[in-house]
Amino acid sequence: MTDINAVAVLGTGVLGSQIAYQIAYAGLPVTAYDISDEILESAKTRFEGLAARYEKEVDGAAGGPAQAALKLMRYSSDLRDAVQNTDLVIESVPELLDLKRDVYTKLAKVAPDSTIFASNTSTLLPSDLADATGRPDRFLSLHFANEIWVHNTAEIMGHPGTDPAVYQTIVTFARRIGMVPIELKKEQSGYVINxxxxxxxxxxxxxxxxxxxxxxxxxxxxxxxxxxxxxxxxxxxxxxxxxxxxxxxxxxxxxxxxxxxxxxxxxxxxxxxxxxxxxxxxxxxxxxxxxxxx
Amino acid sequence: MTDINAVAVLGTGVLGSQIAYQIAYAGLPVTAYDISDEILESAKTRFEGLAARYEKEVDGAAGGPAQAALKLMRYSSDLRDAVQNTDLVIESVPELLDLKRDVYTKLAKVAPDSTIFASNTSTLLPSDLADATGRPDRFLSLHFANEIWVHNTAEIMGHPGTDPAVYQTIVTFARRIGMVPIELKKEQSGYVINxxxxxxxxxxxxxxxxxxxxxxxxxxxxxxxxxxxxxxxxxxxxxxxxxxxxxxxxxxxxxxxxxxxxxxxxxxxxxxxxxxxxxxxxxxxxxxxxxxxx
Missing domain, CATH: 1.10.1040.10 (N-(1-d-carboxylethyl)-l-norvaline Dehydrogenase; domain 2)
Structure with a gap:
């Protein structure tokens, strides 16, 4: 089983930024990717805001740990640079099928062969995206809830071609970053929660x-x-x-x-x-x- | 608006006995009716069991109040006797349309004209029963939840012919016996909760x-x-x-x-x-x- 030691998160919206920050807060280096340096600049403000909320709302976050997480974060608007040396890329870009498929097509060309791809999609199935990833066996959905530090579920859903060992790697990873893994045995539109x-x-x-x-x-x-x-x-x-x-x-x-x-x-x-x-x-x-x- | 000062509850099953006991616990005299003295004997054991649970689970019930409630209860297997001098009769007999209609037909003949009838039916609408009551304007549904001392809702649902003043009397009564009244504005199969x-x-x-x-x-x-x-x-x-x-x-x-x-x-x-x-x-x-x- 692959260990996940370095992660990139694509998209710095509400959910993408929470996912990236939570991973860093759990002690793993993480790269936040978005399409422009301007967007990344405003994302930095968002990450600082998250650190402040963790300090207030998460036991043990104040007095160092929440700020230390920020130091484990790197920012990049160059996809190839963002995903180099990563074991896992979590995609959290806007919820549009064509956009997501386009992101996976580009990502497939620049990511290391061994890197696992996971989508935080809310409304699509991994089957809708798998062929665009170039590595369907190393692709699945990993779905987080808003306010990840309180509602700490990670719904894990493969498609029929997902390698069971990859699925288990992601279950272990979810637990490591402080989530309660919710293991879906089949594709289900809306996962369990919706x-x-x-x-x-x-x-x-x-x-x-x-x-x-x-x-x-x-x-x-x-x-x-x-x-x-x-x-x-x-x-x-x-x-x-x-x-x-x-x-x-x-x-x-x-x-x-x-x-x-x-x-x-x-x-x-x-x-x-x-x-x-x-x-x-x-x-x-x-x-x-x-x-x-x- | 009529004040409710004396109540009869028809049926001493799980819900019927909780309703009767809760009314007595709130300080109102209540008559528990069932079809035979044998059933009423076993109902007495059930009421003693309820008093014991209130003593354990309801703040302030121990040291007197839970036992005092038992003294406000009267038992009768004679329908005319059970409902004499009552302001309200709550029906909680088995959930069978024909049985309930038959109970209302008999009840209509022996209850005082001014007495309000309320059904604790879970699955029927007041419209299904209203014509059998002989007093559709003074008839509605009043639906309690199991473990009434914890889940203290009373769903109140009239039919189109229910007098709005009667409805309000029951809202006031529900509050007086420690319930949170849930006021349905229309008939709805399954009320709000189901x-x-x-x-x-x-x-x-x-x-x-x-x-x-x-x-x-x-x-x-x-x-x-x-x-x-x-x-x-x-x-x-x-x-x-x-x-x-x-x-x-x-x-x-x-x-x-x-x-x-x-x-x-x-x-x-x-x-x-x-x-x-x-x-x-x-x-x-x-x-x-x-x-x-x-």
Whole structure:
């Protein structure tokens, strides 16, 4: 089994930067790649912001470790340079099939033959990309959640041609960088988390859109019945209502479209974008408490 | 608005006895009705068991209050006697349409004209029963969750003919007996809780039945991503796998039937009935901890 000792992360967006920083925080050298030096400059600010959040929110990060992670990071806008001497390249570029396939085609030409490629894609299957990688046996999906330092899952999903030994290497790597590996035995659109979340969101939104109950009531039932920290509308506010709108607007289904319409007209058009904007289904001056008991 | 000062509960099964005891625990006199004195004798043992659980699990119940509640309870197997001088009758008899309609027809003849009737039905709509009550304006559903002292929701659902003042009386009553009232504005099969739970259960069970991931992995993702106490399979074990089987076996849908088959063959037939039997998706010597972090 290959050991993963050096990693490159392609893309320095919200998720890509969290992945790269978490790897460095776990003590592995990491190269953050993006398409221009300007983007990399603003990424550096993002990485410093992550170090500050870890110092506040992660036990043991303050007083050195969070800053030390920054010193394990290297930046490059030259793909060949970024991936030289890496054991693993994690791709976290925008969620567009043609763009991703193009990135893999270029990457295949410049990466060492032995390097494993992993995609952080949310919506595509590894099968959609495998042939573009030039190394389908050393390719799989490795999917992280937002706020990786709290929601520390790594969903690992191969395609039928993925080498089982490569899969196990990535399970070990995920654990080494502080993730709980979630091992999918088959390709599944939406992995485990979205396969569970979307029907739950849809049921909650439909109750609201159909006028059966208010978001606060719906969340209350869920929290109390499941002894849960948050209900579906609190979670939707965290996901962000623009993302929620995109999920529902994409669907041809009439019920999904009705949901998309309400999210747009009652929320997006009124500047209520979710927790990050200060208001969504809840106003964040008056965040509901974790406990639902009166 | 009518004040609710005396209540009868029809049926002393798992839910009926919890409802009656909780009302007495809140300080209101309550009559527990069932069809024979033998059943009522065993119900008394159940009420004593509830008092003992409250003493252990409910703050302030020990040292008097839990025992005092038992003194507010009266038992009767004579329907006319049970419901005399009551302001509210809560029906919690077995979940069979004809049986429930028959109970309401008999109840209508012997209850005071002013008495409100409320059904704890899980699967029927108040519309299915309203005409049998002889007082559709004073009839609605009032749905409690199992382990009422922890999962203290009361879902309140009228039918189109329910008097809004009666609805509000029941909201006030629910709050008075320590429940969080969940006000449904329309009839909704499955109320809020089952409308949210069933698609979540189905998605989780399908991932497992299709061989995508193990119950433990699936629960792990949910707990970590949602900062939740329990995942779907932990919750299914609490619900009990016989109930889960019944839900899926009832459906004509091919996917639901495939789920029912696996639950029967891999769990029920092997004596794995869920948490109460010591084993379901988990063995209860090795209950997963609430926190999913490694």
């Amino acid at each position: 396969t569970l979340s979307i029907p739950w969101f849809t049921a909650a939104l439909k109750l609201y859109v159909d006028g059966v109950a208010d978001p606060q009531m719906i969340d209350n039932v869920w929290r109390i019945d499941k002894s849960a920290t948050e209900g579906p509308f609190q979670n939707l506010d965290r996901v962000g209502l623009k993302t929620v709108y995109d999920i529902y607007a994409r669907s041809g289904n009439e019920q999904m479209q009705a949901i998309a319409k309400v999210v747009k007209e009652e929320y997006l058009d009124k500047g209520r974008l979710g927790e990050a904007s200060g208001e969504g289904f809840y106003k964040y001056a008056e965040t509901p408490t974790a406990s639902a008991k009166k | 409308t949210l739970s069933i698609p979540w259960f189905t998605a989780a069970l399908k991932l497992y039945v299709d061989g995508v991931a193990d119950p433990q992995m699936i629960d792990n993702v949910w707990r970590i991503d949602k900062s939740a106490t329990e995942g779907p399979f932990q919750n299914l074990d609490r619900v009990g796998l016989k109930t889960v089987y019944d839900i899926y076996a009832r459906s004509g849908n091919e996917q639901m039937q495939a789920i029912a088959k696996v639950v029967k063959e891999e769990y029920l037939d092997k004596g794995r009935l869920g948490e109460a039997s010591g084993e379901g998706f988990y063995k209860y010597a090795e209950t997963p901890t609430a926190s999913a972090k490694k």
